[in-house]
Amino acid sequence: MRPSSRQPHAQRQRCPLRRGACGLLLAALLAGGLAACGGAARGPSVYQSEDFAADETFSRLFDASAEATCEAARRALLSQGYLLTAVKPDAVSASKHFQPEGEVHVQIVFNVVCTSEPGQDRLATAYVSAIEDRYTLKKNPNSASVGVAAIGSLSIPLGSNEDSLVKVASETIPAGPFYDRFFALIQRNLAPQAGGR
Numbered sequence: 001m002r003p004s005s006r007q008p009h010a011q012r013q014r015c016p017l018r019r020g021a022c023g024l025l026l027a028a029l030l031a032g033g034l035a036a037c038g039g040a041a042r043g044p045s046v047y048q049s050e051d052f053a054a055d056e057t058f059s060r061l062f063d064a065s066a067e068a069t070c071e072a073a074r075r076a077l078l079s080q081g082y083l084l085t086a087v088k089p090d091a092v093s094a095s096k097h098f099q100p101e102g103e104v105h106v107q108i109v110f111n112v113v114c115t116s117e118p119g120q121d122r123l124a125t126a127y128v129s130a131i132e133d134r135y136t137l138k139k140n141p142n143s144a145s146v147g148v149a150a151i152g153s154l155s156i157p158l159g160s161n162e163d164s165l166v167k168v169a170s171e172t173i174p175a176g177p178f179y180d181r182f183f184a185l186i187q188r189n190l191a192p193q194a195g196g197r
Contacts, residue, residue: 010172060128076189106134130179
């Protein structure tokens, strides 16, 4: 009997884990590698910067009633060219528009809420937040369709454009000095009331 010319089968390397566990391990490693690659491209999540510190960036205590404090805030906003959008005895909202560049439009929206301190009608806290929305000009050229019997429909661009503003960013203004100036103006508006008491 002639010896067989076929080479003996090489022994397969077996996974030291139980059947099915190797496949799961490989899938987990692959998923972890993909997650690591995807996570490297992104920065830290925004919520991680929210430390809820006990500072007074967005609030200030005033020696006045909640209604008087919000009235002073209303006058402060009006004196700076803000357009009132909502007025209540304990809340004020207003907005102002800016155009820092030719095709960039910025809107600041102010929200003020005034609350009396517990058990003290002549002491109130004003909570303020301002949102900055940024828009850019987007040009949409007009076109008209003309029907031609032999060719069909032709689209002819017209000279006029329909421009529209598109929001590109929105952020709550975090700057302490920005709010400090507003609180100082509220205090200045409250000063004549305090002098008359």
